[in-house]
Amino acid sequence: MTKRLPHPLRRFRLPAVLLVLVLFYGITGYTIIERWNLLDAFYMTIITISTVGYTELHGLSTAGRLFTSTLIVVGVGTMLYGFGVFAETLTDNTFVNYRRERQLERALNHLKDHFIICGYGRIGTQIVAELEDHHVPYAVIDQTEEALIRLRNEDRLHVEGDASSEEILKLAGIERARGLISAVDSDERAVYITLAARALRPELYILSRAGRPESIRRLELAGANRVLSPYQMAGHRMAELALRPALVDVLDTLHHRVSAIAVEEMLVKPGMVAVGKTVDEAGLLGPTAAKLLAVQRRDGTVHISPSPELRLEEGDLVVALGSEEQLFASAALLK
Numbered sequence: 001m002t003k004r005l006p007h008p009l010r011r012f013r014l015p016a017v018l019l020v021l022v023l024f025y026g027i028t029g030y031t032i033i034e035r036w037n038l039l040d041a042f043y044m045t046i047i048t049i050s051t052v053g054y055t056e057l058h059g060l061s062t063a064g065r066l067f068t069s070t071l072i073v074v075g076v077g078t079m080l081y082g083f084g085v086f087a088e089t090l091t092d093n094t095f096v097n098y099r100r101e102r103q104l105e106r107a108l109n110h111l112k113d114h115f116i117i118c119g120y121g122r123i124g125t126q127i128v129a130e131l132e133d134h135h136v137p138y139a140v141i142d143q144t145e146e147a148l149i150r151l152r153n154e155d156r157l158h159v160e161g162d163a164s165s166e167e168i169l170k171l172a173g174i175e176r177a178r179g180l181i182s183a184v185d186s187d188e189r190a191v192y193i194t195l196a197a198r199a200l201r202p203e204l205y206i207l208s209r210a211g212r213p214e215s216i217r218r219l220e221l222a223g224a225n226r227v228l229s230p231y232q233m234a235g236h237r238m239a240e241l242a243l244r245p246a247l248v249d250v251l252d253t254l255h256h257r258v259s260a261i262a263v264e265e266m267l268v269k270p271g272m273v274a275v276g277k278t279v280d281e282a283g284l285l286g287p288t289a290a291k292l293l294a295v296q297r298r299d300g301t302v303h304i305s306p307s308p309e310l311r312l313e314e315g316d317l318v319v320a321l322g323s324e325e326q327l328f329a330s331a332a333l334l335k
Contacts, residue, residue, distance in 0.1 A: 008094040015082035022049060022075045029067045034058065049075025100152075107157055112176040114138050118163035118193050119184035120147040123209060123230060127181055128156065139172045164192035166200055179205035182224075187215035191222045198223030263293070264327045266334055268316040274334040280308035283333045290322025290330045 026045030030036045036044070040057050047054045048071050060068060089095065114137035117124050124140065124147075131138045140151060141163040151158040161168035163184065174180070180197045182190045190208050197206055208224040210216045219227045240248050268274055274282040284292050285308055295303045298315035312318075320330050 008089055011085055011089055011094070012082070015078065015085055018078045019082065022071070022078050025074065026071050029071065030064070033067055034061065034064050045071065045075075048072055049079060051076060104157065108139060108159065108171060108173055111137055111139060111157070111173045113178045114173065114176070116141060116163075116169070116172045116174060116177050116180045116197075118142075118180065118182045118190075119209075120144075120151060120158070121183065121185055124183040125150075127183055141168060141172055164189060164196050166196050169197060169200055174200050174204070177201070177204065179207065182206070182208040184209070185211065187211050187218070190215070191218055194219055194222040194224045261321060261323050262327065263319065263321050264290070266318045266320065266331050268312050268314060268318065268334060270314050272334050274312050275314055277312055278308060279306050279310045279312065282312060284318070284320075284330060286333075288326065288329045289333060290320035290326035292318065292320050292330075294319045 023042070023045055026048065027038060027041040030041035030044055031038065034041075036058065044057055048068060051072075115131060117127055117131075117138055117140045120128070120140050120142040124142070128138060128140060138157065140156060140158040141161065142148060142151065142158065143161055148158070148160055159168055159172045161171070163169065163182070169180075174197060180193075182193045184190050184193065187210055190210070194206055194208055197204055206224045207226045207228070208219045210219055210227050210229045213229060213232070216227045216229065237248075274284075279285060279292065279295070283289060292306060293304070295306045295310060295312070296317040296319070297303075297313065303310055318330070318334065320327060322330070
């Protein structure tokens, strides 16, 4: 979407101009050569270039016949050219592609509280699948042909272009986004993407992939809140499965909500009634609320099993464990 598709009807500008010129040529010729009035000259021109084969309105002089011959050649050529443009427009699905792009643009304009996924490779594809499982809105940014073909075939919301471009990030709705996830396979591009996103939204949550361990520090300096290495994560996961497989299975069950209970995090946003209240005053320890596991401050400080006197602040992340009804009850108490 770096370059918007032109309206399909714009393809017919040249055929339309040529048709007008042919009409003008025919009307002018018949009015000058045969001394016909404008209506007769227009009618004769139309039936000539359309090759319908109607009888001539008036007898033609030798000059008129020669002129009609030139009008047939020019007019029929123009009409065939116009039909060719029309056939090409239908063949390459220009109208369908234009309509799809307009729908995509409208959907992007209505996005809010979503994640921007930069890169639709193997990791980006898995991230999108996870977000869809959790019913979280997203928009993908990519510029490789293979990824764009898959995005179109899968009918997923996306923006075509370089994710390090501020214009492309704005098209993806970065001003309204909940966070940005950089899953590109180049650490250098990931740094540029992080810098651009941080410049547009200083408070935006940015998560980035690092291919090399030495790139983690660079991405953190560029402004990423969290940096993950797929190789380190895979190694850590395999070690955990080898040492504590049951614990990993339980955590996966909670994360994917396979069981009746789940772990959820809730952000304390500005304007919520819980801001400034203690955990006890907010009712988060009540019998209907979910089990409060931890509260993470904006500076990264984590309070495990927080005391009732802990006062909630803007930007706190509340982590709770419970059933769906209990989690909804806790979320309602924060509002």
